[in-house]
Amino acid sequence: MIICVGGTKGGTGKSTVATNLAVMLATSGRDVLLVDADEQGTSTDFTNMRNTNRPDGAGYTCISLTGRAVVTEIRRLTPKYQDVVIDVGGGNVNSQRGALAVCDLYLVPLAPRLGVDHVIRCSLAEEDGVLTGVLVGGNVRGPEKVRRLQSWLDGEAVELWAYGDSSGDDELLALADHPTRVRR
DSSP states (O other): EEEHHHHHHHSSHHHHHHHHHHHHHHHOOOOOOOOOOOOHHHHHHHHHHOOOHHOOOOSSSSEEETTTTHHHHHHGGGGOSSSSEEEETTTTTHHHHHHEEEEEEOOOOOOOHHHHHOOOOOOEEEEEEEEEEEEHHHHHHHHHHHHHHHHHHTOOOOEEEEEOOSGGGGHHHOOOOOEOOOOO
């Protein structure tokens, strides 16, 4: 699968998402190519640090590509890897277009743009460093979402902004000072 982590805005965490995704996939036993198509080179720097600090290296392969090479080289290299993760810089329109032309999945980090700084989510179980696909503590819906939020807040009074897109968010939205139902 070819996954592009992109978006036109800088500073939203694209490189963080891309590098962590590459590490997660590699840790689960997948053969991963991380493509740094961002001229800042954050994914390359992160990979160099992992190669220096880990006895077994980064655990995945990282290359740097820009412009037309994003399309041509990814098409050429994709058959050699189980997964390709592309980190595209916010201002690099040509690399962004190239990545869009070849990717199967396009991820855009939105939380910073929406002002979100904490997310209540599900967690996956891990066994010997590999994600099993089993939820830890069950799905986070309804009353469980409120319970986790109240546990995390530990009695602290806050102004709560909550976004929800399903009936599983009703209890959380009822608790929020500023509830927003997001329509799909």
